[in-house]
Structure formats: structure tokens, C-alpha cells
Amino acid sequence: MEKIKNIYEKANIYVKMLNLIKEGIGKYFFLIIFINILISTKLALSTYYHKTIIDTVSKIPINMDLAFKTLFVLWILEIFILVFNELSAYIKTIIKYRIDYTISKRITDKMAKIKVEVMENIEIYDLLDRVNSNVPTGIADTILLIIDVFLNIFKIISFSFVLINIKWYFPIVSILTSIPYLFVLSKQGFDTYIMQVAQNKNTRKLNYLFEILTNRVYSKEIRTFNLIDFLVEKIYKIRKTIWDEKIELIYKHSRWTIYINILKNISIGICLFITCIDVIQKRTSLGSVVLVISAIQNMIYSATFIMQYIAKINKQVFYINDFNKFILMPEEEDTLQKSISNFKIVCENISFSYPNTSYQSLDNINLTINENEIIAIVGENGSGKTTFINLLLGIFKPTSGAIYVGDRELPTIINEFRKKSVCIFQNFIRYQFTVEENINAGNFGQKNRLKSFYAKTFLDFVNKLPFGYNTELGQLENGSIELSGGEWQKIAICRALCREDLKLIILDEPMSALDPKVESDLYHEFRDLCKNKQAIMISHRLGATKVCDRIYVFDKGKIIENGTHEELIKKGGKYYKMYKAQQSLYV
Ligand SMILES: Nc1ncnc2c1ncn2[C@@H]1O[C@H](COP(=O)(O)OP(=O)(O)OP(=O)(O)O)[C@@H](O)[C@H]1O
Numbered sequence: 001m002e003k004i005k006n007i008y009e010k011a012n013i014y015v016k017m018l019n020l021i022k023e024g025i026g027k028y029f030f031l032i033i034f035i036n037i038l039i040s041t042k043l044a045l046s047t048y049y050h051k052t053i054i055d056t057v058s059k060i061p062i063n064m065d066l067a068f069k070t071l072f073v074l075w076i077l078e079i080f081i082l083v084f085n086e087l088s089a090y091i092k093t094i095i096k097y098r099i100d101y102t103i104s105k106r107i108t109d110k111m112a113k114i115k116v117e118v119m120e121n122i123e124i125y126d127l128l129d130r131v132n133s134n135v136p137t138g139i140a141d142t143i144l145l146i147i148d149v150f151l152n153i154f155k156i157i158s159f160s161f162v163l164i165n166i167k168w169y170f171p172i173v174s175i176l177t178s179i180p181y182l183f184v185l186s187k188q189g190f191d192t193y194i195m196q197v198a199q200n201k202n203t204r205k206l207n208y209l210f211e212i213l214t215n216r217v218y219s220k221e222i223r224t225f226n227l228i229d230f231l232v233e234k235i236y237k238i239r240k241t242i243w244d245e246k247i248e249l250i251y252k253h254s255r256w257t258i259y260i261n262i263l264k265n266i267s268i269g270i271c272l273f274i275t276c277i278d279v280i281q282k283r284t285s286l287g288s289v290v291l292v293i294s295a296i297q298n299m300i301y302s303a304t305f306i307m308q309y310i311a312k313i314n315k316q317v318f319y320i321n322d323f324n325k326f327i328l329m330p331e332e333e334d335t336l337q338k339s340i341s342n343f344k345i346v347c348e349n350i351s352f353s354y355p356n357t358s359y360q361s362l363d364n365i366n367l368t369i370n371e372n373e374i375i376a377i378v379g380e381n382g383s384g385k386t387t388f389i390n391l392l393l394g395i396f397k398p399t400s401g402a403i404y405v406g407d408r409e410l411p412t413i414i415n416e417f418r419k420k421s422v423c424i425f426q427n428f429i430r431y432q433f434t435v436e437e438n439i440n441a442g443n444f445g446q447k448n449r450l451k452s453f454y455a456k457t458f459l460d461f462v463n464k465l466p467f468g469y470n471t472e473l474g475q476l477e478n479g480s481i482e483l484s485g486g487e488w489q490k491i492a493i494c495r496a497l498c499r500e501d502l503k504l505i506i507l508d509e510p511m512s513a514l515d516p517k518v519e520s521d522l523y524h525e526f527r528d529l530c531k532n533k534q535a536i537m538i539s540h541r542l543g544a545t546k547v548c549d550r551i552y553v554f555d556k557g558k559i560i561e562n563g564t565h566e567e568l569i570k571k572g573g574k575y576y577k578m579y580k581a582q583q584s585l586y587v
Contacts, residue, residue, distance in 0.1 A: 023102060025095045025143065032091045036151035039084050042077050044158030047294045049074045055287035092144055099140040103323075107131060113331040116395045121355060124329070126200035130319065131326045138319040145309045145316070152302040152309070159302070163295040166288055170271055174296055177267040178303035180260045185311030188253045193318040195249055199242055206238050216475045264300060271296050332414070340413050340420070342406040343503045343534060345369040345392070350401035351557075352391055361387045363557040364401070374527070374535040376545035378575065379554030385538045386426065388554070389506055392536075393423060422499050423506035428492040430483075432474030435462050438491050439469075439498060458490035458518065486514050493522075497529060505535045523547055542579045551575065 049070055056067045111128075118124055160171040212218045213231050222228060275292045278284040345368065352362040362384045369375055377385045390396050392403060394414040403410040405417055431438050465471040465481055472480035473491075483491070496505065514522070526535075526547050537548060545551050546565045553561040553568070553575045561573050568575035 025098050028091055028095050028098070029143070029147075032088060032095065032147050033150055035084050035088050035091070036147065037154050039081060039088065040151055040154035040158050042081050042084070043155060043298065044162050044295075046074060046077050046081070047159070047291055047298070048162055049077065050294065051285075051287035051291035053287075054290050055285050058286050092147070095143060095147075096137075096140040099143060100136045103136040103139050107135065107326070110327060110329070110331075115330045115332055117355070117397065118330055125204065126197070127322060127326060129200060129204065130196070130322050134319045135323045135326075138316045139323075142313055142316040142320070145313050149306050149309045149313075152306045155302040156299055156306075159295045159299045162291060163299065166284065166292050167271075167274065170292065170296055171299060173267055173271060174299040175303050177264050177300060178307050180263060181304055181307035181311070184256045184260055185308055186314045188256070189311050189315030190318075191249055191253070193315055195245055199245065202238050202242055206235060206242070209235050209238070264304070268296060268300060340406055340408065340416055340503075343371050343420075344406060345504075345534070346404045347392075348402050348404070350391060350398040350403060352387060352396060352399050354387075354396075360399075361557050362391070362398075365557075365559055367552060367559065367562075369534050369536070372530075372532060372534060373550065374530055374537070374548045376537045376539060376548040376551045377554060378539065378542060378545060378551060378578070380578075383554040384557040385554055386508055387557075389423060389508055389536070389538070392506070393418065393421065417504075420501060421504035421506065422496040422502055424492050424496045424508060426509045428489075430474060430488050432472075432476045432480070434467075434470050434472055435459075435465065435491065436469040438473060439494050441495060458494050461487055461490075486518070489514060490518065502533055505530060505533055506538075507535070508538045509540065519544075542575070542582055 053067060053070045053074065056063055056070060156171070156175070163170050209231055212222065213228070213235070222231070272293065275284070275289055279286065279289050347365050347367045350362060350365045351360055353360050365384075365388065377388065379385055387396075391398055392410075394410055394417070397411070405413060410417065431441060433441070461483075462468055462471075466479075473483060474480050475482055493507075496507075522529075523544055526537075535548075537545065539545060549564070550562060551565060551568055552559050553573075555574060561568055561571065561575055563571065569579065
């Protein structure tokens with residue numbers, strides 16, 4: 001049953017892909033096939049007219065009228081071939097572009113839907129890498145290869161008609177000679193694919209090392225720690241391994257290519273020998289020799305090309321399989337836009353282990369966040385705070401237990417829930433765009449809010465920038481401006497708080513890079529900012545949690561204490577100890 005389902009799914013993907021291709025190139029496919037038929041027929045006709053011209057001039061008296069007419073026809077045919085070859089190249093480029101566009105769009109659409117938890121599996125990155133770099137061009141190449149196979153089949157048929165009149169078995173010899181190519185080349189295609197899969201890990205490492213060696217962002221640290229030699233050495237070792245494997249494979253393949261070429265040349269030699277004997281014994285004309293040589297060469301080349309193209313198509317099939325695997329990757333569920341009537345969040349006995357780990361990062365968490373409540377989550381490094389947020393945002397699913405929002409289970413309203421929640425992650429993205437684009441990203445046109453409290457508190461530094469809100473940030477371009485860590489953090493906070501129709505704000509260590517003045521402004525205004533909203537603040541600065549209604553203390557994936565700041569201080573437990581330890585730093 002499972003097998004039938006798999007076959008059905010695969011067939012479905014091939015059909016979908018054919019539809020994609022149809023949508024991408026449509027009429028161009030038939031146009032190029034038609035042009036190719038014309039080209040191949042013209043090639044065979046040219047060979048026939050070459051024979052005629054030689055036969056005409058080798059007979060005394062020379063029939064000048066026939067000679068000129070034949071030359072004229074040949075000239076017209078050459079011009080036709082020239083024009084059609086150019087037209088064919090032009091249409092092939094259009095086909096390539098259209099397939100590349102259609103498939104790339106399909107890949108990016110799918111990427112946006114893949115479940116985030118799937119991305120925890122490192123092998124997925126290799127697959128994504130292969131799909132991204134090989135599939136769009138791979139599928140375009142496959143289509144063009146199929147077109148080339150057609151072209152060469154027509155060539156063989158046309159030349160066979162010309163050749164069969166001289167020796168009936170010459171076309172068969174030409175085709176048989178090319179068959180070993182199929183086996184050798186398809187084996188080469190398979191070997192190359194297997195090598196590429198095996199080298200994925202090293203290629204990814206190499207890209208990473210190259211990135212940290214050449215990116216401006218890392219250059220200071222790399223130079224301060226004098227890491228250049230260390231990194232170059234690593235790059236050199238990986239490159240050497242990759243190239244050694246490639247060279248070994250090419251050496252193996254070259255040996256086989258030499259063997260089959262020897263076989264091919266022996267066959268051509270035999271056919272030429274037989275033809276020459278016929279000429280000497282006057283069984284055939286001089287023009288026929290030219291026709292035989294040209295036709296056999298063309299047929300063998302065409303048959304060889306077909307074999308090469310089929311082998312290449314076989315190789316592309318591996319990439320198409322990768323594409324299939326990619327398309328079948330699980331997607332975020334569509335929750336049919338169910339509305340959320342009330343935002344009370346209840347976590348019931350939730351536990352969680354990351355994929356590929358044997359320990360629990362969260363262990364039986366029970367926690368309720370009432371509407372308009374502000375809570376804090378505190379705890380030592382690695383105690384499970386960020387993991388809890390990932391579960392709450394539906395990025396990962398609990399291994400056991402459930403999260404409810406109002407009377408619904410989180411997965412059933414996740415899209416709507418995400419629209420109304422925002423999280424500033426510890427490692428938020430520093431978008432290399434303008435200030436305005438950074439703030440408006442995902443904010444659905446909330447420009448006027450830049451004049452509000454957030455702008456006054458966080459964004460006064462923007463006025464100093466050369467183009468104000470239109471200044472390009474980051475290090476992508478020469479004129480762009482790099483911000484300090486705190487300024488980037490202010491922008492990230494603004495981006496989150498400016499969002500319209502917010503119900504839940506999550507701040508994962510939001511103030512770590514802010515100066516004390518901005519930090520204290522933010523704390524004072526925090527309750528106001530969170531009016532009519534729920535908020536979760538994760539912070540190692542325990543003073544900040546005083547503004548929260550309830551504080552949860554995480555320890556090794558469990559909640560070990562909860563209460564208000566005063567209650568937890570009174571209790572004298574873990575929170576009290578952490579608070580005192582921090583306080584002692586300031587007195
Ligand atoms: N992607 C992951 N794969 C495997 N284990 C992970 C992953 N992310 C986190 N962990 C583990 O889960 C545990 C909880 O990590 P988490 O990031 O939730 O801690 P945290 O309380 O947010 O820590 P911090 O205060 O340092 O940010 C840690 O033991 C960590 O090593």
C-alpha cells in the first residue's frame with residue numbers, strides 16, 4: 001500500500017513538473033522541434049547536393065548549367081541552415097530562461113512553506129543546496145537535451161535515406177558503434193552524481209569558510225585573532241580532498257572514453273575501406289565517396305550525441321528525484337484562517353526534545369498567560385527559555401502535551417496566531433536595506449507610527465544618518481552605513497512594536513545592547529506599550545522583570561518557581577539567589 005502511495009506521489013510530481021514545463025515554455029517546444037526537423041532535412045539534402053556537384057564536374061564534358069544550378073541550391077541551403085541555427089539558438093535561450101524562472105519560482109514558493117522543524121535536519125541543507133544549484137538549470141538542460149535528441153534522430157533518419165542507397169548496412173554499423181557510449185556515459189553520469197552527493201558536506205564547509213574569510217563583518221575578529229592562516233589551511237585541505245576525488249573520477253572516465261573512441265574509429269575505418277575498394281573497382285562514383293564519408297561521419301556523430309544526451313538526461317534524472325524529494329517535504333499546515341476569539345494561552349504538560357537529541361529541553365511545562373498579562377521567563381543559560389518560545393510560536397511541536405489559545409489548539413489557528421504575535425529573537429536579522437524598509441518589513445504600511453513613542457525613544461539616531469530613514473544600512477554597498485549593536489537592536493524593537501493589530505509581544509533578551517537610558521525608558525513605558533496585549537519577556541536582567549505580572553523561573557527545562565517579583569524574593573529560592581548575585585555586581 002505504502003509503495004503504491006509512493007508511486008502515485010512520484011507520478012503526480014512528474015505530471016506536475018510536466019505541467020510546469022508546459023506552463024513555462026508552451027508553444028516554444030513545438031516551434032523548436034519544427035525548426036530542428038527543417039535543419040536536419042536540410043543537412044542531408046546538402047550532402048546529396050555535394051555528391052551531385054562532384055559527379056557533375058568529374059564527367060567530361062562538364063554540364064555547366066547543372067553545376068551552377070546545384071551550386072545555387074547549395075548556397076540557398078547553407079543560408080537556410082545558418083538562419084535556422086541562429087533561430088534555434090535564440091529560442092533555446094528563451095526556453096532556458098522561461099524554465100529557469102518557472103522552476104526557481106516553484107522552489108522559492110516551496111521554501112517559504114517548509115516546516116521550520118524539518119530544517120533542523122542537516123541533510124536537508126545538502127538537498128536544498130543541490131536543488132537550488134542544479135534543478136532549475138538541470139530541468140532546462142534536460143528539455144534542451146530532449147530537443148537535441150529529436151534533432152539528431154531526424155538527422156539519422158535523413159542521412160539513412162541518403163546512405164542506404166549506397167550500402168544498406170552502413171547506417172546499422174554507425175548506430176551499433178555508438179551503443180557502448182550509452183553504457184559508459186550513463187555510468188559516468190551516475191558516478192558524478194554520487195560524488196557530488198558525497199562532496200556536499202565539504203562544499204558547504206568550504207562555502208562557509210570562504211564566507212567568513214571574505215565577509216567584511218568577520219574581518220575584524222579574523223585579523224585580531226590572526227586566524228587567516230588557520231582558515232586558509234582548512235580551505236586548502238578541503239579543496240585538495242574535493243579535487244583529488246574529482247581528478248580520480250575523471251581519470252577513470254577518460255580511460256573508458258578512450259576505449260570506446262578506438263572502437264568508433266575502427267568502425268569508421270572499415271566503412272571507408274569498403275567504400276574506397278568500391279571506388280577503385282568502379283562500382284561507385286567519386287561523388288558517392290564524398291556522400292558516404294560525410295553521411296557516415298554525420299550519422300556516427302548524431303548517434304554518439306544521442307547516447308551522450310541520453311546519458312546526460314539520466315544524470316539529470318537524479319536531480320529531478322532531488323526535486324521530487326524537495327517538493328514532498330512537509331509544509332506548514334494551512335489553518336483555514338480560523339479566528340481567535342480570546343487570547344488566553346494555556347500550556348498543558350508540554351515536553352520537548354530537539355530532533356537528534358536524547359535529552360528533554362523542556363520537561364512537563366504547565367503555564368497560563370491570561371489576556372493582557374505580562375510575564376517574564378528567567379533562568380540560567382540552556383534552561384529552555386528560547387525553546388519554550390519556539391514551541392509557542394509553532395516553530396516546533398511539543399513532543400507531548402498541548403498548547404491552547406482560547407478554546408482552540410495552537411496548530412489549528414497558527415496562521416492567525418502568528419499574524420497577531422511578534423517576537424524579537426536574540427539573533428534577530430539585520431536586514432541590509434534602508435532604515436524605513438527595516439522598520440516596515442512585515443508591518444503593512446505603518447509609516448505614521450514612526451512618529452510615535454517608539455521613534456522618539458529609539459530612533460533619534462536616524463536623524464544623524466546621511467539620508468535619514470532612506471539610508472541604506474549594513475555593509476553591502478560602499479555608501480551604506482553600519483550601525484552599532486544597540487542601534488540595530490532599537491530598529492528590531494521598533495519593527496516589532498510598530499506592527500498593527502498585535503496581541504502578543506515576545507521579547508527574547510531585547511535590551512542586551514541598549515544603553516542604560518534607553519533601557520530604563522523602555523522599562524518605564526513597557527506596560528503602556530503592552531496595553532491590551534500579552535507580553536513575554538525573557539531577560540537575564542532580573543530588575544527588568546519587576547514590571548511583569550508573573551515571573552516563571554526555568555531550570556533544566558522545568559518550571560521550578562513562579563510568582564511576582566516580591567513573592568519570589570520573599571521565597572528565597574533560585575530567583576532570589578540569581579537576583580542577589582546580580583545585585584552584588586552593582587554595589
Ligand atoms: N537546535 C537545537 N538542537 C539541539 N539542541 C538544542 C537546540 N537548540 C537548543 N538546544 C538545547 O536545548 C536546551 C535549551 O536551550 P534554549 O536555547 O532553550 O536555552 P535558553 O534558556 O534560551 O538559553 P540562553 O539563556 O543561553 O539563551 C539547551 O540544552 C540547548 O543545548
